[in-house]
Amino acid sequence: MGIELKDVSKTFEMKNKKVEALKPTDLIINDGEIFGLIGFSGAGKSTLLRLINLLERPSTGSITINDVSLDKLSEKALRIKRQKIGMIFQQFNLIESKTVYENIEFVLKASKFDKHKVKDRVKELLELTGLSDKINTLPKNLSGGQKQRVGIARALANDPEVLLCDEATSALDPDTTKNILRLLKKINQDLGITIVLITHEMEVIKEVADRVGVMSAGEIIEMNDVYNIFSHPQHEVTQGFVQDIYDFVIPPHIQESDGSQVITIKFLNENAEANYVNQLYRHFDLEISILNGRIEYINEMPLGFLMLHVQGDTGEIAKLKTFIDDSKGIERAEIYG
Incomplete structure (x- = not known):
């Protein structure tokens, strides 16, 4: 069970030039864990995330979620399977003309959810995400954190097995980020949903992830549980991320010598x-x-x-x-x- 990538790669053709966005990669993400992917812009983490639900088709390799090979499914079967793979976006992707209730309702209707249960399901999701008092509010009247909570509610609408988070907190201020990360951790613990999140912020990894893969130039260069990544980073890219967290530098007025x-x-x-x-x-x-x-x-x-x-x-x-x-x-x- 869980997510497994075997020899998965992705090459794009751009202006008669091939760009290897993801080099051949093997990866297992355990059922029920929070797995983080961190890297600078262009490292390949967004490509890898979009390969998991086949929003991008791999150039090579296979992708399996809970023993189902996604790359072998028909388009119709894949659309059904994607309903069990929720996605949270950086820019919220809400329908501005619809209320909070209607935004969540839209997802349920699109998946042909039992219409007699839609109202109760929406209310359940609003309660889970702390938005019960915003049920009839339009997105323009919500804060950034509230908009992301609506995005999370939408992603959870069809009771997913996996939740993919695409820089879900990078548009938020630090306090709101912490609140959203606490919510994601609670969802993981209470519902047992596997969460894969990508970020360029080590603070996000520290707050919620169980394991982390560090990406650079289209490959995972280091992977370990989060404690070991912080306590014993091996690759220079990882060391740079850890240093950014601790910000330990020798003060300029301190001069080292024999004594x-x-x-x-x-x-x-x-x-x-x-x-x-x-x-x-x-x-x-x-x-x-x-x-x-x-x-x-x-x-x-x-x-x-x-x-x-x-x-x-x-x-x-x-x-x-x-x-x-x-x-x-x-x-x-x-x-x-």
Whole structure:
């Protein structure tokens, strides 16, 4: 069960030139998980998302959702299957002349939903998305967050197995983004719907995803659970995304030398909440200053970073580094510039 791509690629022909938007890709997205795809513009993430529901036909390979091979379906069967693949768009895609109720009703009527149950289904979706008081409101009188909630309600109308989110929060302010992400997480947890979301913001991945694939130049260059991506990024593109989140840079007035060094420490799991700096003060005859520090909670697991400026005897600094290296669940971290 879930989503499986086998040797899937996509090449476009543009002005007598072939553009390989997605290189041959194998990918399994587990049933019921939130899977994120992150990359810069042109990385291929939108193409991959649109291949999942065959809005784009693959140049090679096969796509399977819950044991059904989409690329082998007739056009009629594919249209029916797409009703179980909801899609949320960056620009909401609402019908401006229709009320909130009518926008959701339109989707249900188009799928030939039982007309006797339409009213109750719309009300159920409005309650789920927190829009019950906006039932007769036109889109022009809604905030961006409310418009996206209507978009989510529409995507959920036909009780989908999969929800595809195409930069669903990039047009929203930070507070509204967090509210929409909380709603998506609640939908995933309460309804068990598999969610695939694409974004160029690592903060979005951190908030909701279980696993993430990092894309660049038409391929997935790194994939792991979100905690490991943040704690041990491998590819330089991934390291850049992580650095953007933590924004750890050595202050320009700090000059490193033999007796003055900047050391960044990474705290994993429960160690992120330990009062570790006091141990360093007690054990070493050094002047230790905190330059920066942050604890994140990723899938409810803490991950901490601490940047220290250490001054004193070179040999004593070397002993401090060895002490850190020997500490369980604590590592010296690189700063990706």
